[in-house]
Amino acid sequence: MKKMKVLLAALLSVTVVLGTAIPTNAASADVNIEVQETTMDNVSVTVPTSIPIVFNADGTNTLPTNWTIENLSAIAGIHLSQIDMNAGNSGWKLLAASQDVKTISKDTKSIKFSVGKAGDLKLIAPTSGTENASGTVVFGNAEISIPSGETQVLSFDVQRGAFTKSEASAKAFDMVLTFKFN
């Protein structure tokens, strides 16, 4: 009881001190809170929709460095579980790890395409054989995890042969990113 009194006295004294410290002409601001129905199952994720790639004349490649997935969801952590690529009828193909791009003939539209976190890239392997128009890579639950409110940059690596003619392939491949909840 004695302690309670001391605490109350202390609280009062603080209030008094504050009351005297605030100038009489201080501006006041209202704090307005608007409450809306909470939708806990709302998913909000920002993803890139294209991967522009340039095969430079000197043999190097220019690839995007800002390929970022942003998880804006309030509660849902996600992870990237799979990436599928499909060239359709574009003529491009994905090569298996066993294939050496240095030995393929010039102007061959076959590439080795790797993706993942920087320093930990995984090859998108052909769905069958050593060369195929479609390919897949699977990631474990923790490999590319993006908790709520966080972002993840994906890096790429492309290995290819030489090209003797300039060409622009608007849609060499279609890509599907498959996400799951953590």
Next chain:
Amino acid sequence: MNQAKKHNSLYLGICILMVVFLAVMGHSCGQELAVSEYESNVNQITEIDASKRQEELNAIVEEGKMNVNYSSNAVFSGAVSETFNIKNIKNNHHPIVFTLYDEGGDCIYTSKKIEPGYEMNQIELSKELSKGTHECKLKVGYAQEGNVTSAFPITIEVK
């Protein structure tokens, strides 16, 4: 005799001067020819430098970013939804389309284009799912732009 010698010396002097003059002229003409050849064979570099190209690629990626915004749970009465929501928020630059797949990978709904700033709150599946809970897949992307689409889980409860 002396007069003739003087004339000869004068002619010789004039000849030497002419030779020197022609030599100087010829040399300067040669220089002009060399400059002209240089100019015709050496051109300004038109190839974009690496950093500029990198900036351009990153700008394309940035411009193409799309926000996927939907409700991960949907309730259906038969084939018609009671609760369902997908938004194409205003910040997205283009119309979106989405497709729903059931657990077996069969397409059960394909949307038309949804313009930025609009949402869909009701759909009717092309195939009625059995009563209970189904772990389905929602695949969404820009209707025309880009070549990357994203697939997310969606739980469909059929009453």
